Amino acid sequence: MSRSSSSALEMEIFQYIDAHQSDFIKDLKEWVAVESDSVQPHLRKEVIRMMALAADRLAALGATVHLVNLGSHQLPDGQVLPLPSVILGELGKDPQNPTVCFYGHVDVQPAKKEDGWNSDPYTLTEIDGNLYGRGATDNKGPVLAWINAVETFRALKLAMPVNFKFVIEGMEEAGSLGLEKLLEEENQSFFSDVDYIVISDNLWLSNKKPALTYGSRGNACFFVEVECGSKDLHSGTFGGIIHEPLLDLIALLDSLVDSTGRIQIPGIYDSVAAVTEEERKLYELIEFDLEEHRINCGVKKFLYSTKEEILLHLWRYPSLSVHGIEGAFHEPGIKTVIPAKVIGKFSIRQVPHMDLSVVKKQVVEHLEGVFSKRNSPNKLKVSMPLGAKPWLADVNDLLYKAARRAIKTVFGEDPDFIRDGSTVPIARMFQSITQKSVMMLPIGAADDGEHSQNEKISRHNYIEGTKLFAAFFLEISKLHQTLHETSHRETIN
Numbered sequence: 001m002s003r004s005s006s007s008a009l010e011m012e013i014f015q016y017i018d019a020h021q022s023d024f025i026k027d028l029k030e031w032v033a034v035e036s037d038s039v040q041p042h043l044r045k046e047v048i049r050m051m052a053l054a055a056d057r058l059a060a061l062g063a064t065v066h067l068v069n070l071g072s073h074q075l076p077d078g079q080v081l082p083l084p085s086v087i088l089g090e091l092g093k094d095p096q097n098p099t100v101c102f103y104g105h106v107d108v109q110p111a112k113k114e115d116g117w118n119s120d121p122y123t124l125t126e127i128d129g130n131l132y133g134r135g136a137t138d139n140k141g142p143v144l145a146w147i148n149a150v151e152t153f154r155a156l157k158l159a160m161p162v163n164f165k166f167v168i169e170g171m172e173e174a175g176s177l178g179l180e181k182l183l184e185e186e187n188q189s190f191f192s193d194v195d196y197i198v199i200s201d202n203l204w205l206s207n208k209k210p211a212l213t214y215g216s217r218g219n220a221c222f223f224v225e226v227e228c229g230s231k232d233l234h235s236g237t238f239g240g241i242i243h244e245p246l247l248d249l250i251a252l253l254d255s256l257v258d259s260t261g262r263i264q265i266p267g268i269y270d271s272v273a274a275v276t277e278e279e280r281k282l283y284e285l286i287e288f289d290l291e292e293h294r295i296n297c298g299v300k301k302f303l304y305s306t307k308e309e310i311l312l313h314l315w316r317y318p319s320l321s322v323h324g325i326e327g328a329f330h331e332p333g334i335k336t337v338i339p340a341k342v343i344g345k346f347s348i349r350q351v352p353h354m355d356l357s358v359v360k361k362q363v364v365e366h367l368e369g370v371f372s373k374r375n376s377p378n379k380l381k382v383s384m385p386l387g388a389k390p391w392l393a394d395v396n397d398l399l400y401k402a403a404r405r406a407i408k409t410v411f412g413e414d415p416d417f418i419r420d421g422s423t424v425p426i427a428r429m430f431q432s433i434t435q436k437s438v439m440m441l442p443i444g445a446a447d448d449g450e451h452s453q454n455e456k457i458s459r460h461n462y463i464e465g466t467k468l469f470a471a472f473f474l475e476i477s478k479l480h481q482t483l484h485e486t487s488h489r490e491t492i493n
C-alpha cells in the first residue's frame with residue numbers, strides 16, 4: 001500500500017469517525033450508566049452485567065466471543081463472590097495480517113455523587129467539550145474507541161488490515177484476579193498466534209500532547225489490622241483505660257513515610273535499579289509542565305521542585321500511599337466510640353528490580369517492630385492481598401514505530417515517550433507469560449481525573465483517539481508486512 005493511497009484511505013476513515021461522533025458518545029453513555037464497580041461486593045452483579053454488554057458489542061462487530069468463567073474468590077470477611085468472566089474475542093484470521101491483541105477493562109472505581117461530583121457519575125454528561133462520568137477515561141472510553149475504530153473498517157466495508165483479538169476483563173481495579181492463571185492456560189492456544197499486544201489504560205503526561213508509554217510501576221497492596229476485642233466500646237466508659245486499636249494503627253501508619261516522602265521501611269530502596277545518566281538525559285528532554293500538573297492535581301505544592309525529581313519519583317522510585325481505614329468512624333457528626341477492629345490500607349508502587357516477596361517481608365518486619373515498642377496487648381495482622389510487578393518495554397519495537405507514525409498522522413506531532421506511575425497488572429503478566437511485545441497507547445489526557453471525582457474524557461480525545469487506533473491498524477499492518485517481506489527475502493538469498 002503506497003503512502004498516498006494510505007492517506008486517502010485514512011481520510012475516508014477519519015471522515016466516517018467524525019460523522020459518527022454522536023453514535024460513539026451514545027455507546028459510551030450506555031456503558032457509563034452501568035455501575036460496574038469491582039471494589040464493592042454488592043455491585044458485583046453490575047460488573048457481570050457490564051461484561052455481557054461488552055460481549056454483545058464485540059459480537060455485533062462480527063467477533064467470536066468466549067466468556068471464560070474464572071470461578072469465585074473469597075473476601076477477607078469470608079464472603080465468597082463470583083468473579084466476572086473474562087472476554088476472549090477474535091475477529092479475522094487472515095494469515096497475511098499481523099494479529100493484534102487489545103486489552104481493556106470495563107470495571108470502574110467506586111463513585112458517589114456525594115463524593116463531590118458536579119454531575120451524576122453514572123450519567124455521561126458533556127460540559128464544555130468534556131464527557132464526565134465514572135469510567136469515561138478509565139477504561140470504558142478507550143475500550144470503546146478501539147471498538148469504534150474496528151467498527152469503522154467494517155461499516156466502510158474495508159479490508160481489515162490486522163486480525164484482532166480482545167481480552168476484556170471486569171476485575172482490573174481489584175487487581176485482575178484470576179487473570180494470570182487464564183493467561184497461562186491460554187498461552188499455547190488463544191495467544192499462540194498473537195503478534196502484538198496493545199493496552200490503552202493510562203494517560204498522557206500532559207493535557208494536550210500525546211504520549212506513548214513504555215513502562216509502568218507495579219503495586220504491593222497491604223492490609224494492617226489491629227483488634228482489641230469483639231465489640232466497639234463507649235469512649236466515656238472505657239476511654240483512658242485501654243490500648244485503643246485506632247491509636248496503634250495510626251502510629252503504625254505514621255511510621256511508614258516521613259514528611260519528605262521517603263519511605264521509612266528498612267531496605268525498601270536497596271534493590272531499586274540505579275538511574276543511569278542516559279535516563280536522566282531522557283527525562284531532561286521530556287516536555288513536562290509542572291504548573292499544569294500541579295493544577296491538575298489541585299494541590300499547593302509538590303514534594304519536589306524540579307521536573308527531573310518529579311518524574312523520577314513518579315516513575316523510577318517506589319512510593320507509599322495510605323488509602324484508608326476500614327472500621328474507623330467516618331460519617332458526619334460525632335460518635336463517641338472506640339472501634340474494636342480497624343484495618344489500615346496502604347500500597348507501595350513497585351519499580352524494577354524490586355521483589356514482591358522481599359517487600360512483603362520488609363513491611364511485616366517493620367510493622368511488627370514498631371508495634372512491639374508500643375507494648376500493646378492488641379492483635380496485629382499484616383497481609384499483602386495483592387502484588388503486581390512493574391513493566392518495561394523496548395521502545396525500538398515495531399509497535400512503537402507504528403504508534404508513533406499514527407500519532408503524527410492524527411495529532412500532527414511526535415509523542416512524548418513516557419513511563420507511568422500507576423499499574424496495569426496484566427502488562428507484566430502479558431510480557432512474562434506470552435513473551436510478546438506489549439505497548440501502552442493512551443488516549444486520555446493528564447487532567448482526566450482517573451479514580452477521582454469528575455472523571456472525564458474530552459470529546460476531542462475520544463474521537464481523535466478512535467482515529468489514532470484506526471491509523472495504528474494501518475501502520476502496524478504495513479510495518480509488519482515489510483518486516484516479513486524483508487526477512488523472507490533474506491532467507492531466500
Ligand SMILES: C[C@H](N)C(=O)N[C@@H](Cc1c[nH]cn1)C(=O)O
Pocket residue numbers: 138139172173174175201202219221386388422423424425450
Ligand atoms: C492505570 C489503571 N488505569 C489503574 O487505574 N490501575 C490501578 C490498578 C491497581 C493497582 N493496584 C491495585 N489496583 C492502579 O494503578 O491503581
Ligand SMILES: [Zn+2]
Pocket residue numbers: 105138139172201
Ligand atoms: Zn484502568
Ligand SMILES: [Zn+2]
Pocket residue numbers: 109138173450451
Ligand atoms: Zn483505574
